[in-house]
Amino acid sequence: MRALLRVLVLVLAAVALPAALGIPAVVGALALNEPRADGIAPPPAPVEHDPTKPTAVVVVGDNGAVVSDTLAPYEILGSTKAFNVYTVASDTRPVALTGGLDLVPDLTFGGLEDLVGGPADLVVVPAMPDVGRPTTKPVTDWLQGQANGGALMLSVCNGAAVVASAGLLDGRRATAHWLRLAEWEDTYPAVDWVRGTRYVDDGDVVSTAGILSGIDGTLHIVDRLIGADAAAEAARAIKWPHFDPDGAAPMEQAQLATSDAVVAFNSAFGWDRPRIGVQLTDGVGEIELASVFDTYGQSLAIDTVAVGTGPVRSRHGLTFVPRAGTGAGLDRLVVPGTTDHEALPGMDPVQHPHHGPGFAFDAVLQDLARTTDVATAQWTAKVLEYPVDDLTLEGPAWPWAETFRPLALALLGVFIGLGVFALLRRKRETRRTR
Incomplete structure (x- = not known):
């Protein structure tokens, strides 16, 4: 019975440290992806209305x-x-x-x-x-x-x-x-x-x-x-490659797989996840904007913040406002859209993901694979319901650092548990010799 109790205590010790550090990280990662609006924004621009159109x-x-x-x-x-x-x-x-x-x-x-x-x-x-x-x-x-x-x-x-x-x-x-x-x-x-x-x-x-x-x-x-x-x-x-004029094409129903554990490692143990500034510019395509914010956001491996010098109007007239005016504290800057706007000063490196051909999400998913890992990019595409069989994703295979962290914490918990047992045993032996 005592041996079983010791095993149970060691198992709890192995779980306790990863849980204590991982659960708050998951909550924080999800909170960063939760909608929140800060600051004061201008009123929307006057809308034009054509009564002859739906x-x-x-x-x-x-x-x-x-x-x-x-x-x-x-x-x-x-x-x-x-x-x-x-x-x-x-x-x-x-x-x-x-x-x-x-x-x-x-x-x-x-x-x-x-x-x-x-x-x-x-x-x-x-x-x-x-x-x-x-x-x-x-x-x-x-x-x-x-x-x-x-x-x-x-x-x-x-x-x-x-x-x-x-x-x-x-x-x-x-x-x-x-x-x-x-x-x-x-x-x-x-x-x-x-x-x-x-x-x-x-x-x-x-x-x-x-x-x-x-x-x-x-x-x-x-x-x-x-x-x-x-x-x-x-x-x-919009360069959508999967248009089917014949109706709703059937698709294989996605289900959770073992490889999808990648999102748990990213959210719980991606403590050093990069923070990317997404620069808002006039005339940017709405899907171009979405491709950056949704791809990185759904991965739970990268945090994004909208930056810019003031409100902008998108290609079809939506009004967006930035949350930051500078790139201070950011790891890099991404400028969505095919327009030739200058990047905010002082930022390096700067990426323009949409200057090449293809659907807007392609280049961003490829960047995600390159800068994090292929498993994370594949999970993100699965969540987005975007087929990537014909899209080349190159990068590390798996987030090894994020995977080894909970294992290291579990070992540390076991060592702490063993140390506590050793101290208790020494105290018992000391009492017996007195």
């Missing part, structure tokens, strides 16, 4: 939304020039998209009503960090009103859970991100959740699978509302 809006919550879920549909719809496209929220204070990009919404819910005199034609619902919580009530109440008025809904990724929490998916087929589909099945059992497809069209509600599957769903909406040629042209405009 109106499409991307809704963001008071606690923000996932950056690619928000910006990719916006750019696709904007690139067609066939829609009035706006971002809407309960008010126009800045909201934070994941990765640390602060967006100034174009319109409030009331402002949209005043502008169009009724519901939008299309409402895009991205994933929100507080889905299912009372803080989403302004959004879910508004979604109910939009649906009752006849708006077409497009949920992106776990935006399907936002729509489900509004009661708008009961009795319908829908899909969402593979990581949380089982959770949504338990939480919203009245929904017929579908696996193994990039999007599901259920009439006036279209839902997409994880993150970049939202591109396929948005192109499908363009096909439905504008036409097949417009959808194909929009796919070419």
